[in-house]
Amino acid sequence: MELTIAGIELHHVKKPLKTPFKTALQTVRERECILIRTMDAEGVEGYGECVAFSTPWYTEETIAGCRFVLEKVLMPLVLNKTLTSPGQVEELFKNVKGNRMAKAGIETAIWDLFAKKQKVPLWKFIGGIDKPIPAGVVVASDEDKIMEQVEAAAAKGYERIKLKVTPASDRDLLKGVIGRFPDILFFADANGGFDDEPFEKLLAFDSIGFALIEQPFSEEQWLLHARAKKEMETPICLDESIRSAEDARRMIELEAGDVIVLKMGRLGGWSETLKVVELCRAHGIRMWVGGMIEFGVSKAHNLALASLPDISLPGDFSDSDHFWHEDVVEPEIRVDTGKIALRSETGIGYNLKI
Ligand code: OSB
Numbered sequence: 478m479e480l481t482i483a484g485i486e487l488h489h490v491k492k493p494l495k496t497p498f499k500t501a502l503q504t505v506r507e508r509e510c511i512l513i514r515t516m517d518a519e520g521v522e523g524y525g526e527c528v529a530f531s532t533p534w535y536t537e538e539t540i541a542g543c544r545f546v547l548e549k550v551l552m553p554l555v556l557n558k559t560l561t562s563p564g565q566v567e568e569l570f571k572n573v574k575g576n577r578m579a580k581a582g583i584e585t586a587i588w589d590l591f592a593k594k595q596k597v598p599l600w601k602f603i604g605g606i607d608k609p610i611p612a613g614v615v616v617a618s619d620e621d622k623i624m625e626q627v628e629a630a631a632a633k634g635y636e637r638i639k640l641k642v643t644p645a646s647d648r649d650l651l652k653g654v655i656g657r658f659p660d661i662l663f664f665a666d667a668n669g670g671f672d673d674e675p676f677e678k679l680l681a682f683d684s685i686g687f688a689l690i691e692q693p694f695s696e697e698q699w700l701l702h703a704r705a706k707k708e709m710e711t712p713i714c715l716d717e718s719i720r721s722a723e724d725a726r727r728m729i730e731l732e733a734g735d736v737i738v739l740k741m742g743r744l745g746g747w748s749e750t751l752k753v754v755e756l757c758r759a760h761g762i763r764m765w766v767g768g769m770i771e772f773g774v775s776k777a778h779n780l781a782l783a784s785l786p787d788i789s790l791p792g793d794f795s796d797s798d799h800f801w802h803e804d805v806v807e808p809e810i811r812v813d814t815g816k817i818a819l820r821s822e823t824g825i826g827y828n829l830k831i
Pocket residue numbers: 535614615666668716767768769770771793794795
């Protein structure tokens with residue numbers, strides 16, 4: 478098959494979160510993104526979402542910087558090009574350093590376009606299997622609201638709940654929450670918050686009952702993560718550190734982690750993400766699909782990724798109405814008894830409302 482990228486449109490979106498989202502690094506109150514619509518010469522459309530934040534607190538990129546890179550650098554590299562596979566986009570972008578979230582916005586849109594041209598759902602196009610995707614939600618609030626938010630999430634049927642933690646978190650409170658819901662899998666996410674603390678502070682989180690702890694130290698702290706893996710029973714999961722398949726290889730070589738969170742924005746798109754999946758499969762590393770307070774386009778791509786048989790842990794998959802009064806896709810993403818059904822429509826299976 479062959480198609481020509483005839484057009485690319487960028488749509489800026491900014492929406493308030495229903496409730497502030499507190500991490501060790503930042504409290505997010507409103508979210509911007511750039512939605513990307515690409516079309517081929519016959520008018521078939523593919524959708525992507527650039528998931529950089531307004532400021533560089535999670536990765537170096539920003540929405541303002543991404544707009545520049547998209548318009549001035551990346552769009553000219555793909556416009557009017559004829560492609561035979563979406564894997565070629567990576568090659569067109571190879572002389573552009575970094576800027577993975579900007580690249581992923583266009584690259585994922587082109588994967589959607591190819592799946593639609595072939596008239597198959599994206600999950601099928603990438604070799605996934607049709608299964609209900611287990612939903613997972615993140616509780617990122619003040620400590621006095623954790624119990625009530627976990628209760629609400631449990632009532633909605635979420636099988637997995639991720640709690641944001643900092644060195645100052647009340648460990649007895651966390652233990653109490655986890656002990657109260659024995660059927661729910663609890664993850665901890667530190668977003669690098671343990672960097673400036675004595676190592677023992679982290680060790681004190683080992684016996685709380687978390688199924689894993691995500692990114693205790695910041696992205697470049699490979700040696701500290703290797704020490705954590707050696708000294709702790711709780712599996713160490715890397716998020717921010719994994720920006721490429723090379724980073725995943727390094728984690729495996731250095732024994733710096735047990736589990737990887739896949740995020741297509743952070744990895745630059747589908748091609749690099751599928752390389753990480755292959756590497757983890759070969760080395761028996763467990764994986765799950767992470768979120769970044771995303772809108773429906775990105776979530777739809779993430780759902781397709783989670784359909785791969787190698788993804789063994791529940792990801793960050795919440796209902797559209799968890800973060801948003803109104804999502805950008807039609808229909809909205811719905812959790813039903815703890816699961817999200819894959820769509821049988823072609824491509825990502827959701828339409829853009831704009
Ligand atoms: O570290 O996983 C993270 C949100 C923004 C940036 C980074 C992270 C997160 C989350 C939210 O934890 C996950 C979600 O969107 O459900």
